[in-house]
Amino acid sequence: MSPDSLRASREFAAVDRRLLAQRLRRALPADAVLVDDESVRPYECDGLATYRRVPLAVVLPQDEAQVQAVLRICAELGVPVVARGAGTGLSGGAMPHAQGVLMSLARLNRIVRVDPLARIAVVQPGVRNLSISEAAKPHGLYYAPDPSSQIACTIGGNVAENAGGVHCLKYGLTLHNVMRVRALSIDGEVLEFGSEALDSAGLDLLALVIGSEGMLAVVTEVTVRLLPLPQVARCVLASFASVVRAGEAVAGVISAGIIPAGMEMMDKAATAAVEEFVHAGYPLDAEAILLVESDGTPEVVEDEIALIRQVLQAHGAHDIRVSRDEAERLRFWAGRKAAFPAAGRLAADYYCMDGTIPRKRLGEMLESIAAMAQRYGLRCLNVFHAGDGNLHPLILFDAGQPGEQERAEEFGEAILRHSVELGGTVSGEHGVGVEKLGAMCAQFTEAELESFFRVKLAFDGQGLLNPGKAIPTLNRCAEYGKQHVRGDVTTHPGLPRF
Amino acid sequence: MSPDSLRASREFAAVDRRLLAQRLRRALPADAVLVDDESVRPYECDGLATYRRVPLAVVLPQDEAQVQAVLRICAELGVPVVARGAGTGLSGGAMPHAQGVLMSLARLNRIVRVDPLARIAVVQPGVRNLSISEAAKPHGLYYAPDPSSQIACTIGGNVAENAGGVHCLKYGLTLHNVMRVRALSIDGEVLEFGSEALDSAGLDLLALVIGSEGMLAVVTEVTVRLLPLPQVARCVLASFASVVRAGEAVAGVISAGIIPAGMEMMDKAATAAVEEFVHAGYPLDAEAILLVESDGTPEVVEDEIALIRQVLQAHGAHDIRVSRDEAERLRFWAGRKAAFPAAGRLAADYYCMDGTIPRKRLGEMLESIAAMAQRYGLRCLNVFHAGDGNLHPLILFDAGQPGEQERAEEFGEAILRHSVELGGTVSGEHGVGVEKLGAMCAQFTEAELESFFRVKLAFDGQGLLNPGKAIPTLNRCAEYGKQHVRGDVTTHPGLPRF
Numbered sequence: 002m003s004p005d006s007l008r009a010s011r012e013f014a015a016v017d018r019r020l021l022a023q024r025l026r027r028a029l030p031a032d033a034v035l036v037d038d039e040s041v042r043p044y045e046c047d048g049l050a051t052y053r054r055v056p057l058a059v060v061l062p063q064d065e066a067q068v069q070a071v072l073r074i075c076a077e078l079g080v081p082v083v084a085r086g087a088g089t090g091l092s093g094g095a096m097p098h099a100q101g102v103l104m105s106l107a108r109l110n111r112i113v114r115v116d117p118l119a120r121i122a123v124v125q126p127g128v129r130n131l132s133i134s135e136a137a138k139p140h141g142l143y144y145a146p147d148p149s150s151q152i153a154c155t156i157g158g159n160v161a162e163n164a165g166g167v168h169c170l171k172y173g174l175t176l177h178n179v180m181r182v183r184a185l186s187i188d189g190e191v192l193e194f195g196s197e198a199l200d201s202a203g204l205d206l207l208a209l210v211i212g213s214e215g216m217l218a219v220v221t222e223v224t225v226r227l228l229p230l231p232q233v234a235r236c237v238l239a240s241f242a243s244v245v246r247a248g249e250a251v252a253g254v255i256s257a258g259i260i261p262a263g264m265e266m267m268d269k270a271a272t273a274a275v276e277e278f279v280h281a282g283y284p285l286d287a288e289a290i291l292l293v294e295s296d297g298t299p300e301v302v303e304d305e306i307a308l309i310r311q312v313l314q315a316h317g318a319h320d321i322r323v324s325r326d327e328a329e330r331l332r333f334w335a336g337r338k339a340a341f342p343a344a345g346r347l348a349a350d351y352y353c354m355d356g357t358i359p360r361k362r363l364g365e366m367l368e369s370i371a372a373m374a375q376r377y378g379l380r381c382l383n384v385f386h387a388g389d390g391n392l393h394p395l396i397l398f399d400a401g402q403p404g405e406q407e408r409a410e411e412f413g414e415a416i417l418r419h420s421v422e423l424g425g426t427v428s429g430e431h432g433v434g435v436e437k438l439g440a441m442c443a444q445f446t447e448a449e450l451e452s453f454f455r456v457k458l459a460f461d462g463q464g465l466l467n468p469g470k471a472i473p474t475l476n477r478c479a480e481y482g483k484q485h486v487r488g489d490v491t492t493h494p495g496l497p498r499f
Numbered sequence: 500m501s502p503d504s505l506r507a508s509r510e511f512a513a514v515d516r517r518l519l520a521q522r523l524r525r526a527l528p529a530d531a532v533l534v535d536d537e538s539v540r541p542y543e544c545d546g547l548a549t550y551r552r553v554p555l556a557v558v559l560p561q562d563e564a565q566v567q568a569v570l571r572i573c574a575e576l577g578v579p580v581v582a583r584g585a586g587t588g589l590s591g592g593a594m595p596h597a598q599g600v601l602m603s604l605a606r607l608n609r610i611v612r613v614d615p616l617a618r619i620a621v622v623q624p625g626v627r628n629l630s631i632s633e634a635a636k637p638h639g640l641y642y643a644p645d646p647s648s649q650i651a652c653t654i655g656g657n658v659a660e661n662a663g664g665v666h667c668l669k670y671g672l673t674l675h676n677v678m679r680v681r682a683l684s685i686d687g688e689v690l691e692f693g694s695e696a697l698d699s700a701g702l703d704l705l706a707l708v709i710g711s712e713g714m715l716a717v718v719t720e721v722t723v724r725l726l727p728l729p730q731v732a733r734c735v736l737a738s739f740a741s742v743v744r745a746g747e748a749v750a751g752v753i754s755a756g757i758i759p760a761g762m763e764m765m766d767k768a769a770t771a772a773v774e775e776f777v778h779a780g781y782p783l784d785a786e787a788i789l790l791v792e793s794d795g796t797p798e799v800v801e802d803e804i805a806l807i808r809q810v811l812q813a814h815g816a817h818d819i820r821v822s823r824d825e826a827e828r829l830r831f832w833a834g835r836k837a838a839f840p841a842a843g844r845l846a847a848d849y850y851c852m853d854g855t856i857p858r859k860r861l862g863e864m865l866e867s868i869a870a871m872a873q874r875y876g877l878r879c880l881n882v883f884h885a886g887d888g889n890l891h892p893l894i895l896f897d898a899g900q901p902g903e904q905e906r907a908e909e910f911g912e913a914i915l916r917h918s919v920e921l922g923g924t925v926s927g928e929h930g931v932g933v934e935k936l937g938a939m940c941a942q943f944t945e946a947e948l949e950s951f952f953r954v955k956l957a958f959d960g961q962g963l964l965n966p967g968k969a970i971p972t973l974n975r976c977a978e979y980g981k982q983h984v985r986g987d988v989t990t991h992p993g994l995p996r997f
Contacts, residue, residue: 118754118859141756163703176703177675190946198855198888202926202935202942203970204951205661205674208706229756256616258639258727300798357696361616390696420696428700437700444700448688453702455957460950472701 005454006474009464013100016080018057021102024078025060028070033108035059044103047088047095048150051352052435056083056097063108065221069189072219075102075465076187083467084215086126086158089150091353092434094162094214094470101468106157109221112136120227121180121197126157126220130164133225142227145172148430149338157220163212165430167263167337170388171296174430176211178226184210184218187461192218209456214432215467217460231296234262236330237309239318240287244268244371244383247289248363250316251387254293255360257312259305262296264388265337268367271344271382271395272336278343281336284320289367291318291387292333340384341395348380348397352409355437356420357429360390369419370394377412379405391429392420418443433471441471442478450475503952504972507962511598514578516555519600522576523558526568531606533557542601545586545593546648549850550933554581554595561606563719567687570717573600573963574685581965582713584624584656587648589851590932592660592712592968599966604655607719610634618725619678619695624655624718628662631723640725643670646928647836655718661710663928665761665835668886669794672928674709676724682708682716685959690716707954712930713965715958729794732760734828735807737816738785742766742869742881745787746861748814749885752791753858755810757803760794762886763835766865769842769880769893770834776841779834782818787865789816789885790831838882839893846878846895850907853935854918855927858888867917868892875910877903889927890918916941931969939969940976948973 022036035041036058046053057080062068075082081101088095097103110127117140122133130151134143147166148154154164159175160182172178181195195207210217241247247266254264267275267290272283283290291313295305310321324330344351358366367383374381382395394416398409417427417440427433427440441450453472458464516534523532533539534556544551555578560566573580579599586593595601608625615638620631628649632641645664646652652662658680663672670676679693693705708715739745745764752759765773765788770781781788789811793803808819822828842849856864865881872879880893892914896907915925915938925931925938939948951970956962 118750119857120754176706186946186950191944192947192950193944196855196922196924197857198923198927202924202931202939203947204954205706205710206950206954208674208703209954212703252616256618298799298802300802301796304796304798357694359617359695424694425696426694426700429696433700441700446689446691448684449690449701452684452690452704452958456702456704456707456954459953459957 005451005458009454009457009472010469010474011464013079013081015100016057016078021058021078021080024074025058025071028074029060029062029067033061033063033067041103044085044088044097044105047085047090047093049091049093049434049436052093052096054097054099056099056101056103059103059105061105061108065185068104068109068219068221069185071102071104072185072187073189076189076463079463079465081465081468082187082219084157084161084219086155086161087129087153089154090158090162090434091355091431092162092436094432094434094467095158096435098468104219106155113222115140117142119197121224122227123222123224124156125222126160127155130154130156130159137227138230141230143230144178144225145228146175146178149341156223156225160211160220160223161213161215162432163430165386165391167265167386169430170264170386171260171262172228176208179207179211179223180226181224182207182210182220183222184220186218187463187465197224212432214434214471216457216471217466219466231262232298233302234294234296234330235302235306236324236333237293237306237313238283238322238333239291239293239313240284240320241289241291241318244289244367245364246317247291248367248387250291250313250318251363252361253312253316254309255388257308259308261293261309261388263292263294265292266290266383266385266387267337267340268383270380271340271384274343274347274382275336275340278346279335279339281332283336287320292337337384340382344382344395344397349399349401350406352396352398352413354392354394354396354413354416355429355431356392356417356425356427358390358392358420358423358425360388362423363387363390366392366419366423370416373412373415377408379408379412381412386429390425392416414439435470438473438477441473447475450478503949503956507952507955507970508967508972509962511577511579513598514555514576519556519576519578522572523556523569526572527558527560527565531559531561531565539601542583542586542595542603545583545588545591547589547591547932547934550591550594552595552597554597554599554601557601557603559603559606563683566602566607566717566719567683569600569602570683570685571687574687574961577961577963579963579966580685580717582655582659582717584653584659585627585651587652588656588660588932589853589929590660590934592930592932592965593656594933596966602717604653611720613638615640617695619722620725621720621722622654623720624658625653628652628654628657635725636728639728641728642676642723643726644673644676647839654721654723658709658718658721659711659713660930661928663884663889665763665884667928668762668884669758669760670726674706677705677709677721678724679722680705680708680718681720682718684716685961685963695722710930712932712969714955714969715964717964729760730796731800732792732794732828733800733804734822734831735791735804735811736781736820736831737789737791737811738782738818739787739789739816742787742865743862744815745789746865746885748789748811748816749861750859751810751814752807753886755806757806759791759807759886761790761792763790764788764881764883764885765835765838766881768878769838769882772841772845772880773834773838776844777833777837779830781834785818790835835882838880842880842893842895847897847899848904850894850896850911852890852892852894852911852914853927853929854890854915854923854925856888856890856918856921856923858886860921860923861885861888864890864917864921868914871910871913875906877906877910879910884927888923890914912937933968936971936975939971945973948976
């Protein structure tokens with residue numbers, strides 16, 4: 002293994018829990034330092050409950066100074082630090098380190114200011130995604146990225162994973178909606194990335210820190226861009242006789258020059274599962290359905306809906322429905338948003354994948370997934386952010402049945418490998434965390450992985466920030482194939498939360 | 500000075516020119532290696548002709564293999580490498596290194612493919628910005644970023660400087676229109692950044708490499724996003740009685756929820772200079788004019804133009820004109836595009852600044868610049884990408900007059916420092932290069948500058964790629980104020996090209 006990946010993935014010496022607690026309690030209020038098993042247990046996993054670890058300690062700082070104090074203590078003692086938002090992440094990015102401190106930023110939850118003229122909001126990392134839009138609403142503004150977990154997830158976690166959502170096709174990922182990030186290095190140095198102006202001089206460390214999964218610095222303040230609330234939104238629900246036709250229709254809409262506010266695809270298995278659960282009114286005879294949303298001024302929406310209808314028909318859509326009012330539009334979406342819990346009702350466990358492929362390969366990919374489902378003998382519901390080629394296949398399995406979890410994981414790996422083969426990537430909006438370490442080996446060369454490690458170490462020379470996440474070590478990749486990369490975390494799978 | 504900035508800014512041992520030439524000629528065709536003074540002289544500067552240096556050698560590779568061979572030779576001999584596109588840059592980013600090789604990528608000028616369905620183009624770095632749109636036009640598509648130099652500048656240079664243009668307010672900078680970059684490290688390793696899918700796993704090194712001014716890797720292929728050509732475009736020309744009112748109108752348009760295709764401001768001095776040069780039909784009585792463009796479908800443009808007119812009137816615009824046809828629209832823009840050459844006709848020399856400030860501070864900034872012009876006793880024409888707060892003040896001076904160049908540079912520095920004070924940055928779209936090294940000290944803390952160096956060294960451990968550019972060393976910043984940062988380059992200023 003090279004010195005870089007070696008340094009970044011070293012083992013950590015056991016630190017005495019009582020001693021660590023003493024040091025931390027001198028810097029934080031008593032109720033902000035948790036060390037007994039019972040109180041740290043709730044932090045053992047994030048939304049990817051398949052991966053659990055009990056941290057040495059949990060801290061709940063309430064301002065930047067306390068975050069700084071904790072980081073300095075950990076840097077001095079050589080203790081790993083894992084930052085955590087609301088714990089809704091789906092790739093295990095916030096899974097604790099057994100020898101480390103789990104730092105919850107939930108108490109840094111202040112909206113510092115909303116500036117309607119500059120159309121920005123300055124918020125602390127523990128502010129919930131939806132709270133930003135609520136605070137901006139009186140000014141006719143909102144914050145665009147909308148992960149399914151937006152009621153619960155925090156902007157700090159969104160920044161860490163570069164979170165997306167149903168509307169990121171038109172409005173971009175977190176990266177495209179954040180202007181400035183204030184963070185602390187592991188040594189407690191204040192670093193400001195980006196600015197409130199359009200561009201920033203020097204290297205673009207803002208984009209680097211967004212999606213870096215807490216491995217470069219700990220975010221203490223975020224300036225987000227706010228957009229004017231669209232005057233109207235309408236949603237088209239279209240049925241297709243095959244997933245391939247539906248996939249082609251998606252590419253057709255985009256190449257017609259339309260960027261819908263959202264464009265989602267569900268296959269027959271997914272619509273069936275959803276329908277009996279929430280009764281969204283989806284056609285059960287369709288092999289695939291598309292949800293295509295248009296928002297903006299009434300005139301724009303009217304034109305766009307007409308054009309969308311044309312393109313979908315040209316691609317063989319039958320039974321095209323357009324939401325007549327807001328209630329119907331929300332009902333159309335209710336099905337999509339309930340897809341994950343609906344999957345949970347069909348099987349003891351399910352596994353949500355998150356590959357991204359070039360839009361025009363969607364049909365191909367869906368056929369491959371169907372073939373894989375046969376090969377692995379597992380059911381799979383397909384729910385996609387189709388417009389941006391982001392796949393969320395839901396693999397159903399029962400961890401109680403010997404071998405099923407392994408088969409589910411191999412199935413998932415196969416999907417991600419194939420995403421890379423089709424010119425895509427192993428992650429869309431959920432991050433890499435611990436879940437996709439193996440798949441990263443399929444996507445990146447040794448030289449590219451080493452450059453990730455070198456950049457990581459440029460910020461965190463001791464490799465203390467969220468070690469073992471996001472970047473697979475080279476020997477891991479070497480072993481990958483022989484030994485399953487997830488073998489180092491042995492627990493029973495659970496149901497990813499939202 | 501810290502080890503990092505020290506390593507990154509070290510002196511280089513003189514290498515024997517003949518020996519270097521021998522090594523290079525074994526790897527490249529004879530006509531691709533230039534060493535005699537006469538043949539390397541044309542490469543002594545880029546668009547910022549105030550800064551000139553003769554390189555040890557110039558190479559003109561014609562494919563990736565030749566680029567790789569040159570990099571490996573330079574890495575082995577410890578010779579600095581400065582990559583160059585068309586040499587239209589305005590911050591000296593492509594100024595050669597006296598002990599180094601200047602690598603022109605002009606011969607890597609192939610459009611690899613245009614994919615209208617995926618709406619992307621894959622091109623080599625030496626392809627001209629405008630050529631991409633020309634190749635995409637038959638498919639009804641184009642490449643959005645449009646620097647003033649787009650007839651000449653190359654996509655490789657655009658990537659290096661994260662180039663913008665009149666339309667980047669609506670369509671974004673280079674960063675927002677590039678999906679994938681293939682590059683070589685100084686050791687000749689192939690690195691792929693980003694992907695043809697919306698998101699990419701791992702750290703966002705794509706954004707890091709875009710705007711890195713050739714300091715991390717040498718770009719050999721770029722995948723750009725193509726957009727559908729707008730059906731129509733119309734331009735509003737509005738006059739204001741004061742620059743402050745015009746600045747407020749700009750903020751007003753944006754906060755009304757309109758993102759114009761372009762929104763430019765010129766002050767009275769600029770319009771006067773332009774008018775007698777190109778006769779664009781600008782009102783000469785106005786203290787400031789705004790050019791506001793709307794593009795899209797006829798319906799959208801009509802609505803947007805009506806709304807823009809409303810907002811401008813509400814902010815005290817008089818004499819609002821809307822282009823009646825394409826010819827008139829182009830005439831409106833002709834004046835703006837001729838602003839730089841027009842300035843060149845008014846004075847022996849001029850100096851174009853490139854700070855960016857929060858939009859709502861425009862009025863304030865313009866008043867400060869007027870005060871500075873008094874203080875430094877120099878004329879200044881103000882031409883802005885007002886919509887995104889990107890300033891291009893043109894400071895007029897005569898290098899022949901003792902002290903005038905120094906005053907012009909101090910004036911420029913003062914503008915950039917004030918941009919930072921107003922919450923902006925020292926660079927909008929021209930990069931830092933050698934020009935803004937001093938101003939960078941005003942914008943970034945020691946810790947932040949060190950993190951830039953550490954990231955640079957993570958890719959280029961020997962510090963061979965474009966040394967001395969973009970990031971000021973800490974001792975430079977320490978001396979900054981006492982000794983002028985540009986003192987190390989003593990030449991006569993010329994007229995920046997584009």
